Amino acid sequence: MFAATHLNVQNMRRQSLVQILFMLMTAILILPVLIILATLIYKGGPAISFEFLFSDPRDGMTAGGIFPALVGTVWLVAVALLVSVPLGVAAAIYLSEFAPQNWFTRIINLAIINLAGVPSIVHALFGVGAFVLFFGFGTSILAAALTLAIMTLPVVIVATRESLQAVPLAFREACWNMGATRWQTIHRVVLPNAVSGILTGVILEVSRTTGETAPIMFTGAAFFLPFLPESVFDQTMALSLHLFVVSTQVPGVPDEMPYGVALVLIGMVLAMNSVSIAFRMYLRGKKKW
Amino acid sequence: MVEALREIAIDADMPSRLAQVTEPAQAKLEVRNLSIAYGGTPALVGVNLEIQENEIFGIIGPANSGKTSFLKALNRMDMFNSDMQVSGEVFFNGRNVRQWRNVYALRSRIGVVFPLPVGLPMTVYDNVALAPRLSGITNKAELNEIVERCLSRAALWDEVKDRLNSLGSLLSGGQQQRLTIARALSQEPDLLMLDEFSIAVDPVTTMRIEDVLKELRKEMTIILVTNLTQQARRLADRTAFFLSGSCVEVGDTEALFTGQVEDTRTADYIAGRFG
Numbered sequence: 001m002f003a004a005t006h007l008n009v010q011n012m013r014r015q016s017l018v019q020i021l022f023m024l025m026t027a028i029l030i031l032p033v034l035i036i037l038a039t040l041i042y043k044g045g046p047a048i049s050f051e052f053l054f055s056d057p058r059d060g061m062t063a064g065g066i067f068p069a070l071v072g073t074v075w076l077v078a079v080a081l082l083v084s085v086p087l088g089v090a091a092a093i094y095l096s097e098f099a100p101q102n103w104f105t106r107i108i109n110l111a112i113i114n115l116a117g118v119p120s121i122v123h124a125l126f127g128v129g130a131f132v133l134f135f136g137f138g139t140s141i142l143a144a145a146l147t148l149a150i151m152t153l154p155v156v157i158v159a160t161r162e163s164l165q166a167v168p169l170a171f172r173e174a175c176w177n178m179g180a181t182r183w184q185t186i187h188r189v190v191l192p193n194a195v196s197g198i199l200t201g202v203i204l205e206v207s208r209t210t211g212e213t214a215p216i217m218f219t220g221a222a223f224f225l226p227f228l229p230e231s232v233f234d235q236t237m238a239l240s241l242h243l244f245v246v247s248t249q250v251p252g253v254p255d256e257m258p259y260g261v262a263l264v265l266i267g268m269v270l271a272m273n274s275v276s277i278a279f280r281m282y283l284r285g286k287k288k289w
Numbered sequence: 290m291v292e293a294l295r296e297i298a299i300d301a302d303m304p305s306r307l308a309q310v311t312e313p314a315q316a317k318l319e320v321r322n323l324s325i326a327y328g329g330t331p332a333l334v335g336v337n338l339e340i341q342e343n344e345i346f347g348i349i350g351p352a353n354s355g356k357t358s359f360l361k362a363l364n365r366m367d368m369f370n371s372d373m374q375v376s377g378e379v380f381f382n383g384r385n386v387r388q389w390r391n392v393y394a395l396r397s398r399i400g401v402v403f404p405l406p407v408g409l410p411m412t413v414y415d416n417v418a419l420a421p422r423l424s425g426i427t428n429k430a431e432l433n434e435i436v437e438r439c440l441s442r443a444a445l446w447d448e449v450k451d452r453l454n455s456l457g458s459l460l461s462g463g464q465q466q467r468l469t470i471a472r473a474l475s476q477e478p479d480l481l482m483l484d485e486f487s488i489a490v491d492p493v494t495t496m497r498i499e500d501v502l503k504e505l506r507k508e509m510t511i512i513l514v515t516n517l518t519q520q521a522r523r524l525a526d527r528t529a530f531f532l533s534g535s536c537v538e539v540g541d542t543e544a545l546f547t548g549q550v551e552d553t554r555t556a557d558y559i560a561g562r563f564g
Contacts, residue, residue, distance in 0.1 A: 101371075170405070171409055179393045179395070193410055
């Protein structure tokens with residue numbers, strides 16, 4: 001009665017086959033990441049030194065370090081985050097918690113999805129038109145960071161909205177029934193449970209902002225500027241653009257240098273991500289239902 | 290002589306009887322011609338009933354008879370559902386809730402317990418302290434006192450007093466349901482509405498909660514929606530029978546359960562011949 005029939009055996013074989021196949025797919029997925037990291041560490045590792053990180057580029061960028069670019073990227077990411085996180089989170093809260101479901105909100109949602117699909121070079125041109133020229137910020141950190149912020153806004157909005165909607169409606173209803181206003185409910189019940197999801201959005205945004213080149217090329221990033229920016233109205237170097245420059249635009253750059261820049265760029269993203277991931281894991285540890 | 294005395298006696302009774310005629314005891318809740326529809330489809334039609342102060346008012350009826358919608362209309366939860374259209378009047382303490390501006394104050398005076406226990410994702414303590422905090426109480430000692438009192442009244446204090454800081458959503462189902470009741474009590478409600486509270490609760494806990502309700506009726510009015518007809522019989526003073534979106538009849542619970550019904554459907558439902 002319990003002997004495996006032909007069909008049972010076949011089903012089990014099929015399951016093993018599928019499992020192995022999908023495992024291989026997953027392995028292939030992480031292969032590029034490993035290869036990229038290995039190459040960068042192997043070729044760029046020797047370039048990394050205290051001097052490389054903390055000194056200015058010299059000799060037409062064929063020697064010296066990347067300090068101004070490093071600092072510039074931190075500026076750009078920080079200002080972009082300062083703008084896009086409050087804006088994106090507020091918009092997502094409005095769309096998810098307050099807005100009635102009608103044609104107007106549907107159009108807004110459509111606009112957000114389309115904004116995410118706009119190529120970064122188009123954002124760059126928009127940034128030039130709007131922030132550099134129209135608002136008169138000139139080519140500056142502010143203009144570049146605003147362009148980056150607009151570009152990454154959909155990421156924050158979508159991630160926030162999804163994490164808000166993952167909080168069960170029953171929690172909201174329980175709260176409303178007690179006489180809480182919508183905002184009291186959001187602030188005491190919904191947001192505390194959505195923070196980890198919102199952080200995921202921010203992590204994604206940081207990664208993307210750090211690496212983008214096109215949007216900052218015309219709006220605020222300088223080819224070569226061996227000074228640190230003093231305010232958001234200054235121009236600045238940035239790692240991503242610097243990588244582009246040393247690998248294609250300047251003759252006579254030593255081989256390990258572009259790899260070193262790329263390694264620092266990736267290292268920065270990973271470092272920022274791991275801080276957010278650690279924070280998120282801490283919050284998930286307190287997961288509540 | 291006897292005739293004269295009888296006249297005096299009648300006269301002595303008069304003022305109080307007159308008072309009864311001119312000033313009837315005000316109903317806690319008066320529902321007039323209440324109808325509810327969802328996007329044009331009627332869910333409840335033309336309900337008229339009165340609920341008296343300090344009574345347990347049972348509502349029985351099969352699924353989809355409009356019981357939950359009825360409760361939602363009472364504390365204006367239709368506000369959160371643009372699909373839900375409510376017409377008619379509901380007077381709570383003599384005031385029409387349909388025209389009540391400050392719906393938040395209204396809801397804070399009505400405690401609600403749901404079919405499935407909803408332990409909010411915060412500590413046991415915070416669950417019970419939420420409503421007082423919403424109403425602006427921040428004093429720690431006062432909050433402590435409220436939390437202990439409400440948990441005790443919901444027959445949960447002894448089980449959770451040592452783990453007030455663990456998550457409310459991690460308690461067992463029966464404990465969570467009592468936590469929900471404690472939370473409703475922390476609002477200091479005038480009216481407690483329970484919507485099939487025993488669905489996800491074991492029989493022992495159900496009996497404990499029923500004992501709690503018997504105590505609570507001394508201080509508040511209770512609406513008990515249940516699909517366990519025997520539960521209504523155990524607890525309710527009067528019972529309404531809802532069926533497919535209308536209130537078939539309202540009557541004294543014992544009378545309904547002993548066959549003194551106006552509508553045979555009520556007797557059939559109570560006897561378990563359908564539903």
